[in-house]
C-alpha cells in the first residue's frame with residue numbers, strides 16, 4: 001500500500017522552506033525555498049528540487065500567500081490523493097504545548113497569544129498556517145513547536161532570577177528552541193552507538209544561523225542555552241547571544257538608543273557578523289581567517305569559546321556523559337569549529353581525532369573522537385523529516 005505524504009512548511013519572516021515528505025521512507029519528493037518575500041518589491045523567487053533537478057521561478061507577487069499558491073499546485077500534482085496533512089513549524093508554543101498538535105481554533109489562539117514572546121517568528125508562522133489553510137481547507141494542519149521538546153526542563157533550569165509575578169502573569173521564563181533538531185540528533189546518536197535513547201545522556205549543539213546547545217537525559221531535555229526568546233545563549237550568525245542585561249540601559253543613556261534600535265542591534269547586527277565586521281556566514285569567515293582577516297579570526301575564536309563554555313555549563317544537568325553531538329550547517333561542516341570547541345573541553349574528557357573530524361562534512365555522519373575520549377558525533381539534522389514524522393504521528397498515520 002502506498003504511504004501517505006506530509007507537506008512540511010517552515011515560514012520565516014521573508015522566506016518559506018517546504019518539503020513534501022514520505023515519512024515512512026524519509027523520502028523528499030519535492031523540496032525548496034521561496035525567498036525575498038514581504039519585501040514590497042517583485043524580487044520573490046521560488047527554488048525547488050525534484051528528482052535531483054534544481055529549478056527556479058520568479059514570483060509575480062512577493063508575498064507568503066502568493067509563494068504558497070505557486071508551490072502548492074506543484075506539490076498537489078506530485079502528491080495526488082496521497083497528501084494526508086500539512087506540518088507547520090511553529091517557533092514558540094509557550095507553556096501551552098509539549099507535543100505537536102492538530103491546529104484547531106484553540107491552538108491557533110494559543111499561537112497568537114504567544115506572539116509577544118516571539119515577535120520575530122510567530123507572526124510569520126501564523127501567515128503560513130493561514131495561507132495554507134485557505135489553500136488546503138480539507139486537509140489536517142499540524143503545528144510542530146520548536147519549544148515543545150524543552151517542556152521537560154526542571155523549574156530550576158527554566159526560571160530566571162526575577163520576581164515570581166513576571167513568570168506567573170507574563171510567562172517570563174526560559175523555553176528553549178530548536179527542540180525538533182535536538183530531539184532528532186540525540187535519538188539518532190543513540191541509534192548510531194547502540195545505546196537506548198531512554199538510557200543515555202547527551203550534550204547536543206545545533207549550529208546554524210541560530211545556535212543552541214541542549215543537555216538530554218534519557219530522551220528528555222533537561223537544559224538548553226536559548227531562553228525566553230532565541231536570543232539567549234551562544235554567539236550566532238547575527239545574534240549576540242548572552243550580553244550583560246545592563247547593556248540596554250547603557251546604550252540608552254550614552255547613545256540615546258531606543259528599544260527598537262537595541263533589538264535590531266542584538267538580533268540582526270551582532271554575533272559573527274558584528275564581531276567580524278564582515279559576514280554572518282561561517283564558510284566565508286573560515287576563508288577570511290586563512291587570509292589573515294583579524295575580525296574573522298576573532299569571531300571564530302569567540303564563537304568556539306562561548307560554545308564550549310555553554311556545553312561545560314550544561315554538563316551540570318547530566319548524571320553522566322555518553323556523548324556530544326554536533327549538528328546544523330556549521331556543526332555538520334566546520335571541522336575547524338569542532339576542533340577549536342573541543343580544545344576547550346578536555347576537562348570533560350573530550351578529545352578530537354583530526355582525520356575523522358576532517359572526514360565528517362557535507363552530510364556524512366560519524367564519530368570524530370580520539371581514542372579514550374568520550375564520544376563526539378557529527379549527526380546531520382533532519383528537521384523537515386522529523387516534522388513530517390511528528391505530523392503523521394499526530395494524525396495516527398505513521
Ligand code: ADP
Nearest residue numbers: 207208209210280281282283328329330333334
Ligand atoms: P539555518 O539555521 O538557516 O537552517 P544552516 O543550518 O543551513 O542554517 O547553517 C548555516 C551556516 O552553516 C552558515 O553559517 C554557513 O556558512 C555554515 N556552513 C555551511 N556549510 C559550511 C561549510 N562547508 N563550512 C563551514 N560552514 C558551513
